[in-house]
Amino acid sequence: xLFKRVKPLDQILATAEKKSLVRQLGPFQLTMLGIGAxxxxxxxxxxxxAGQKAGPGMMIAFVIAAVVxxxxxxxxxxxxxxxxxxxxxxxxxxGVLGEGIAWIVGWALVLExxxxxxxxxxxxxxxxxGLLTHxxxxxxxxxxxGPMDGGSFNLLACAIGLAVTLLLxxxxxxxxxxxxxxxxxxxxxxxxxxxxxxxxxxxxNFHPFVPNGWGSPMGGIGVLGAAASIxxxxxxxxxxxxxxxxxxxxxxxxxxxxxxxxxxCTIYYLLVSYGAVGSVGAQPMLGPDGVALAPGTPAxxxxxxxxxxxxCSKEALAHVVRLLDHNTIGGFIAFxxxxxxxSVILTMTYGQxxxxxxxxxxxLLPGSLAKIHPRYHTPHVxxxxxxxxxxxxxxxxxxxILADIxxxxxxxxxxxxxxxxxxxxxxxxxxxxxxxxxxxxxxxPLAIIGCLLLFLNLSKEAKITFFVWGAIGLVVYYLYxxxxxxxxxxxxxx
Numbered sequence: 171x172l173f174k175r176v177k178p179l180d181q182i183l184a185t186a187e188k189k190s191l192v193r194q195l196g197p198f199q200l201t202m203l204g205i206g207a208x209x210x211x212x213x214x215x216x217x218x219x220a221g222q223k224a225g226p227g228m229m230i231a232f233v234i235a236a237v238v239x240x241x242x243x244x245x246x247x248x249x250x251x252x253x254x255x256x257x258x259x260x261x262x263x264x265g266v267l268g269e270g271i272a273w274i275v276g277w278a279l280v281l282e283x284x285x286x287x288x289x290x291x292x293x294x295x296x297x298x299x300g301l302l303t304h305x306x307x308x309x310x311x312x313x314x315x316g317p318m319d320g321g322s323f324n325l326l327a328c329a330i331g332l333a334v335t336l337l338l339x340x341x342x343x344x345x346x347x348x349x350x351x352x353x354x355x356x357x358x359x360x361x362x363x364x365x366x367x368x369x370x371x372x373x374x375n376f377h378p379f380v381p382n383g384w385g386s387p388m389g390g391i392g393v394l395g396a397a398a399s400i401x402x403x404x405x406x407x408x409x410x411x412x413x414x415x416x417x418x419x420x421x422x423x424x425x426x427x428x429x430x431x432x433x434x435c436t437i438y439y440l441l442v443s444y445g446a447v448g449s450v451g452a453q454p455m456l457g458p459d460g461v462a463l464a465p466g467t468p469a470x471x472x473x474x475x476x477x478x479x480x481x482c483s484k485e486a487l488a489h490v491v492r493l494l495d496h497n498t499i500g501g502f503i504a505f506x507x508x509x510x511x512x513s514v515i516l517t518m519t520y521g522q523x524x525x526x527x528x529x530x531x532x533x534l535l536p537g538s539l540a541k542i543h544p545r546y547h548t549p550h551v552x553x554x555x556x557x558x559x560x561x562x563x564x565x566x567x568x569x570x571i572l573a574d575i576x577x578x579x580x581x582x583x584x585x586x587x588x589x590x591x592x593x594x595x596x597x598x599x600x601x602x603x604x605x606x607x608x609x610x611x612x613x614x615p616l617a618i619i620g621c622l623l624l625f626l627n628l629s630k631e632a633k634i635t636f637f638v639w640g641a642i643g644l645v646v647y648y649l650y651x652x653x654x655x656x657x658x659x660x661x662x663x664x
Contacts, residue, residue, distance in 0.1 A: 197423035202350045203517055204410045204431025209356050210514030212403025213439055214487055214507045215293040216573060221452035222465045222481040224396035227380035228452060229443045231396035232403070236436045238624060239404040241617035242584035243432050244607045245591045247425040250410070251605040252594075259583040260525050264532070266590040266597075269658075273651055275586050276529050277643030281579025281636065282405060283522035284560055287331065287515045289402070289572035291564030292316075294511040295326035296484050297504055316566040327564035334515045335557025338523065341546045352513035359506030360438050363487050366496050367445030375451040382454060382462045390629045391462060398627040402573045403439060405580045407432045425605035442487070450493050452480050465570060519553070519560055526552045533661065534651035574632035581621040581628075582636070588614040588621075 195203070220228040249262040260276035299314045308314075315321035337348065385392025410427045417423050446452065454462040455473040463470040465481070474482035483489035485504055492500035527549040530540035543550040563572065591607055592614050607613055625633070652658075 195417045195423075196419075197426045199350065200410050200417060200423050200427035201430045201434075202353045203520075204407045204427050205357075205434060206350075206353045206513035206517050208404055208407055208431060208435040209353070209360070209438065210290050210293070210403075210511055212400065212405075212573075213360070213442060214511065215296065215484070215569060216399060216402060217443065217446060217486040218481050218483050219465045219570060220396040220400050221447070221486075222454045222462065222470070223382065223391050223399065224385075224393045225378065225381040225453050226376045226447045226451075227382075227393045228396045228400070229440070229447060230380075231393050231400050232436075232439050232443050234393070234397040234620075235400040235404055235624070236432075236439070238397075238584075238617065238620035239401065239407065240432055240436075241613055241620060242588060243407055243428050244613055245584075245588045245610075245617060246407070247428045247605045248591055248603055248607045248610075249587060249594075250424040250428070251420065252601065252603055259587045261528055262590050263586050266593050267586070269534075269651075269655060270647070271586070273529075273534055273647045274640060274643060275583055276525055276534070277646075278579040278582045278636070278640065279525050280522065281575055281639060282583060283518045283525065284556060285563065285572050285579070286402070286405065286576040287334075287518035287522070287560040288327075288563035288567065289569055289576055290511055290514040290518065291327040291331045291560065292324060292567070292569040292572065294330055294508060294515070295324050295564070296569070297488075297508040297511070298326055300485055301504055301508055316568060318566075318568050318571070324565045328561040330512055330515060331519075331557060331561030331564050334512055334519055335553060335560070337516065338520055338553050338557070339543070339546060339548055339550045341548055348513075348516075352510040355506050356510040356513070357438070359487075359503045359510070360442055362499050363491060363503055364438075364441045364445055366491050366494060366499055367449040368441070370450075370494050371445065371448030373448075375448050378453075385627055390627060391464070394623065394627040398577060398624040399573065401577045401580060401624055404432070404435065405576070422604065446480060446486065446490050450480055450490050454481055455479065515560070519557055522556050522560075523549055523553045526556065529651075533654045533656035533659070534647070536650075571631070574629045575635050578625065578628055578632045578636035579639075581625045584621045585618050588617040 217228070220231055224231050246259075253262060253265060260272055260279060263275045264272035295314070299309065302308045309325060312322040313325040316324045316327075380393055382392045382395075385394035385396075390398070407428055410424060410431065455470060455477070457463050457469060457473070463473055478489075478493060480486060480490060485507070488500045488504040488507070491497075491503055526535060527540050529535045530537055530552065539552040539555070540549060541551050542548065591610055594601065595610055
């Protein structure tokens with residue numbers, strides 16, 4: 171019975187109407203929400219790690235990751251337009267594959283949203299700590315990084331996580347307006363990078379193009395290993411679907427925002443990666459045996475001491491521009507990243523709170539978590555809880571570990587949504603579909619295969635964390651959600 175409690179889609183829509191959020195977001199705000207989530211730590215920080223794994227071949231890795239995410243986006247667009255309710259992949263799975271699998275998906279989404287928000291907190295803190303140090307106002311080292319990086323507590327990462335949480339409690343529309351401004355700042359920074367780097371491109375910087383090969387399952391390196399990491403640079407477009415319940419005319423607005431935001435970001439990423447590789451090179455650091463060192467290891471850190479290589483930089487784009495003797499523009503890019511990265515933290519934390527809100531509304535989590543603030547009309551209880559964990563994880567863990575763990579939950583959610591589209595095409599072919607995935611029996615299987623391939627090429631630590639977290643989730647479900655489920659007990663809120 172665990173995986174046979176399927177909540178009819180009509181019932182999902184009816185439940186949302188009984189205890190709903192205010193519809194106040196249009197297609198432009200939604201698209202900006204998606205761009206705000208996508209453009210962030212992935213391109214500003216993880217470009218260096220992708221270069222260490224794939225060399226100049228990271229350009230192909232960006233394309234591979236974009237194609238896989240685009241395929242998944244088409245599946246998301248169909249389900250989000252059919253079921254414009256908060257909850258993202260969790261809600262869709264509940265209505266197609268059943269409560270047990272929906273719980274696993276919702277539990278896995280914690281890895282995507284909460285850990286992703288923490289990842290960006292760390293990336294933001296790195297840029298701002300660098301700016302403060304350059305200005306002579308740097309914090310002591312033990313407050314700049316967490317214990318795994320040789321410090322004690324990343325103070326700025328914690329502070330930005332808490333600040334974004336407060337903004338979300340105050341209201342969605344206020345958050346969306348701030349987010350739009352921050353997105354425009356990020357686009358300006360990337361545009362400046364492109365204009366500076368493209369004229370400096372030299373052919374020799376692309377050779378050898380794939381120094382570490384294409385990679386292999388379980389390897390975590392090469393072009394496929396880089397693509398598995400670069401997925402982090404694209405995730406966030408699905409956060410748009412978590413805002414479905416707060417969207418005006420969601421049947422039209424959500425598909426526009428999903429596909430539009432992913433398309434804009436892909437174009438920028440290809441130009442940025444081409445400029446970075448072509449202007450200063452992106453060859454990996456090698457060990458004594460001539461094999462590329464794994465990023466994030468003591469050997470890699472030692473090899474990077476005193477090096478100006480792109481793969482060693484903690485602020486990759488600003489570093490490239492400074493190497494090209496454009497120090498003022500480099501400073502602007504670093505400043506823009508420091509100002510604008512909080513939009514990604516905002517979007518990821520927003521998405522997580524809406525998923526928890528929906529799970530609580532279904533009885534799988536305590537109902538007190540779904541309380542709506544009488545003045546701000548936001549789920550303030552779960553927002554405060556989620557934001558606290560985002561801040562603490564950011565304060566204690568390094569960016570690389572957090573990013574890899576994020577991708578494991580993300581790829582699993584993509585797979586479940588793609589499966590859901592195929593099942594609904596068979597079981598409910600007559601249901602209205604304001605947006606229809608083109609060639610679904612080709613698109614969705616390709617999305618599933620692509621996600622599985624990238625999942626296998628994640629680091630071993632990320633895959634282990636995913637399965638351990640999933641096991642913990644099953645225990646929690648059996649102890650609480652399986653017994654308290656409104657669907658099972660006939661206790662839907664009225």
